[in-house]
Amino acid sequence: MTQRFLSHADLTALVAELVAAKxxxxxxxxxxxxxxxxxxxxxxxxxxATFGTRLPRRSMKEFFLPVTxxxxxxxxxxxxxxxxxTPTEAPPIVIxxxxxxxxxxxxxVDKVMSWDYQDELWFGRRKAATVVSFLCTAMDAVCFCxxxxxxxxxxxxxxxxxxxxxxxxxxxxxxxxxxALLKGKGKAEVPAGxxxxxxxxxxxxxxxxxxxxxxxxxxxxSWLAKNFDHPLWKTISLRCHGCGACASVCPTCHxxxxxxxxxxxxxxxxRRNWDSCQTSKFTLHASGHNPRGSQNERFxxxxxxxxxxxxTKFGEILCxxxxxxxxxxxxxxxxxxxxxxxxxxxxxxxxxxxx
Amino acid sequence: MKELQDxxxxxxxxxxxxxxxxxxxxxxxxxxxxxTDPEQADPLIFDTxxxxxxxxxxxxxxxxxATLGKPAVVVKGCDARSxxxxxxxxxxxxxxxxxIAMQCGGVLENPDVAGELTSEAVSTRCGGCDVCEPKLFDxxxxxxxxxxxxxxxxxxxxxxxLAKMTPTERWNFxxxxxxxxxxxxxxxxxxxxxxxxxxxxxxxxxxxxDAAATPRANRAWQTMRVLHxxxxxxxxxxxxxxxxxxxxxxxxxxxxxxxVERRFEYKAGDDPxxxxxxxxxxxxxDEELIR
Numbered sequence: 001m002t003q004r005f006l007s008h009a010d011l012t013a014l015v016a017e018l019v020a021a022k023x024x025x026x027x028x029x030x031x032x033x034x035x036x037x038x039x040x041x042x043x044x045x046x047x048x049a050t051f052g053t054r055l056p057r058r059s060m061k062e063f064f065l066p067v068t069x070x071x072x073x074x075x076x077x078x079x080x081x082x083x084x085x086t087p088t089e090a091p092p093i094v095i096x097x098x099x100x101x102x103x104x105x106x107x108x109v110d111k112v113m114s115w116d117y118q119d120e121l122w123f124g125r126r127k128a129a130t131v132v133s134f135l136c137t138a139m140d141a142v143c144f145c146x147x148x149x150x151x152x153x154x155x156x157x158x159x160x161x162x163x164x165x166x167x168x169x170x171x172x173x174x175x176x177x178x179x180a181l182l183k184g185k186g187k188a189e190v191p192a193g194x195x196x197x198x199x200x201x202x203x204x205x206x207x208x209x210x211x212x213x214x215x216x217x218x219x220x221x222s223w224l225a226k227n228f229d230h231p232l233w234k235t236i237s238l239r240c241h242g243c244g245a246c247a248s249v250c251p252t253c254h255x256x257x258x259x260x261x262x263x264x265x266x267x268x269x270x271r272r273n274w275d276s277c278q279t280s281k282f283t284l285h286a287s288g289h290n291p292r293g294s295q296n297e298r299f300x301x302x303x304x305x306x307x308x309x310x311x312t313k314f315g316e317i318l319c320x321x322x323x324x325x326x327x328x329x330x331x332x333x334x335x336x337x338x339x340x341x342x343x344x345x346x347x348x349x350x351x352x353x354x355x
Numbered sequence: 356m357k358e359l360q361d362x363x364x365x366x367x368x369x370x371x372x373x374x375x376x377x378x379x380x381x382x383x384x385x386x387x388x389x390x391t392d393p394e395q396a397d398p399l400i401f402d403t404x405x406x407x408x409x410x411x412x413x414x415x416x417x418x419x420x421a422t423l424g425k426p427a428v429v430v431k432g433c434d435a436r437s438x439x440x441x442x443x444x445x446x447x448x449x450x451x452x453x454x455i456a457m458q459c460g461g462v463l464e465n466p467d468v469a470g471e472l473t474s475e476a477v478s479t480r481c482g483g484c485d486v487c488e489p490k491l492f493d494x495x496x497x498x499x500x501x502x503x504x505x506x507x508x509x510x511x512x513x514x515x516x517l518a519k520m521t522p523t524e525r526w527n528f529x530x531x532x533x534x535x536x537x538x539x540x541x542x543x544x545x546x547x548x549x550x551x552x553x554x555x556x557x558x559x560x561x562x563x564x565d566a567a568a569t570p571r572a573n574r575a576w577q578t579m580r581v582l583h584x585x586x587x588x589x590x591x592x593x594x595x596x597x598x599x600x601x602x603x604x605x606x607x608x609x610x611x612x613x614x615v616e617r618r619f620e621y622k623a624g625d626d627p628x629x630x631x632x633x634x635x636x637x638x639x640x641d642e643e644l645i646r
């Protein structure tokens with residue numbers, strides 16, 4: 001990892017240059033319907049972006065896994081069926097001022113996207129994207145990135161991490177992609193004291209999040225697996241409506257459904273759409289049987305998948321601690337509190353329930 | 356609050372109900388509470404942050420609640436209309452639930468920011484409230500402080516702006532809003548009145564609405580949903596609170612509700628015995644098409 005120093009003017013020029021070169025630049029922008037809130041949106045110049053004041057409402061996963069996307073188009077011809085696959089190459093995109101929790105979400109989801117099958121569309125977009133994240137200082141009481149092993153200055157999934165220092169930004173160049181983006185930009189010499197002040201800001205930011213929830217211990221995954229039938233699952237999610245809004249705003253929820261839909265009687269498209277294990281239809285069998293018959297089982301799945309199944313299989317928690325699920329839930333389900341309670345239970349009942 | 360807690364304790368210890376669904380202080384403000392032990396009734400609260408419509412938990416699709424046994428539910432007068440709706444449409448029997456109605460002086464638009472109920476802070480649905488003193492209840496808990504809530508002008512202004520638009524402008528306005536829809540159906544899942552076992556959105560043979568979030572399918576879905584809510588929606592805004600894309604679904608539903616009121620002189624109320632205009636068949640109906 002190398003470091004560079006960029007002034008605000010350098011950043012402004014960089015964005016202008018990218019836009020001029022027809023690169024799509026995405027950054028947190030004030031939401032049209034609520035100026036208090038931020039959304040990741042395309043920008044034409046840096047001034048349109050709002051840095052680090054708060055977490056954007058939704059994660060940036062939609063730029064990598066669109067809400068709906070065409071996998072292939074089909075058309076009936078006299079000879080048979082003509083199939084046109086979607087190109088897997090994506091146009092260049094730079095995500096500017098991503099939060100480290102959102103950037104790391106991409107890296108976490110990479111694991112499943114390359115597991116039994118290399119998801120060409122996902123990796124096509126990943127390859128075309130450069131992620132410039134920004135030290136997060138906008139944490140609130142719902143943030144818990146440090147509990148899942150990340151942090152407000154985590155570099156996972158980022159190509160560059162910017163840390164504001166006096167007179168500009170300390171750019172931590174993490175990957176060759178980041179290097180290519182910042183080549184010749186700003187200065188290679190970092191002003192005296194910038195490194196120390198960045199480290200201090202990072203330390204302070206970490207401390208703030210750490211106060212919200214202790215780090216989840218490695219054995220938590222196996223405790224959850226052992227306690228699949230613990231009575232706690234019967235009461236933990238009573239207030240959950242099963243609306244799945246948590247999954248929509250989550251940077252790591254990546255489940256999708258594939259459907260063939262006709263546009264006319266002779267042509268149509270195979271599309272993949274976001275889906276969520278929190279809705280009853282997700283596991284509904286054609287027979288009418290539903291193995292996850294109530295919200296208790298569905299919420300258990302959410303917790304087990306994120307904090308036990310995924311870490312066991314891929315070595316990483318399927319959660320970046322961004323807290324969006326808790327902020328968005330209309331029923332008041334609060335993931336950091338729930339995880340905290342489960343961790344306490346794991347400590348007091350290390351062997352689990354005696355049922 | 357003591358009156359509410361005492362009542363919950365009594366209902367639970369007598370065995371009249373197995374669970375009291377009310378509000379408690381959560382880690383981030385007021386949230387739903389499910390009290391099953393009479394010794395644990397102390398957390399029950401009621402104040403201006405109690406925005407959520409708890410009647411949604413009576414919806415038979417909430418199977419995790421149904422397994423707890425007979426419920427008592429704490430409602431505001433407006434939420435009682437949802438209970439009435441569920442009874443009217445034969446989803447629950449009147450005697451299958453104990454209704455604890457609170458005298459309410461309005462709730463906050465944004466319960467995360469506690470404060471005085473000014474005309475800016477009050478929920479848009481509280482304006483013109485005629486059920487601050489509920490009529491559908493088994494127990495009524497009066498408040499010494501509840502006054503008629505102020506009117507938040509936001510909704511009136513939005514409705515007036517919509518009414519002023521030409522049909523094309525209105526179509527464009529909603530098309531723009533619906534373009535953000537991701538077809539997650541959170542609006543439906545959070546709605547107290549969406550209780551269909553199989554939703555039209557999920558009918559595959561024939562396919563009514565594409566599952567993909569395309570402009571065409573989004574419009575079809577939102578239009579279909581709000582039309583199915585006509586004369587049934589009680590403006591509780593649970594759909595809007597659930598929407599991760601912040602589409603003004605409450606405004607849409609309210610616009611339709613107002614149309615129903617204008618054309619049918621009917622407002623979804625708290626008397627379950629009054630049938631809804633879209634839920635009855637009469638041989639002497641004015642409309643030949645229906646007759």
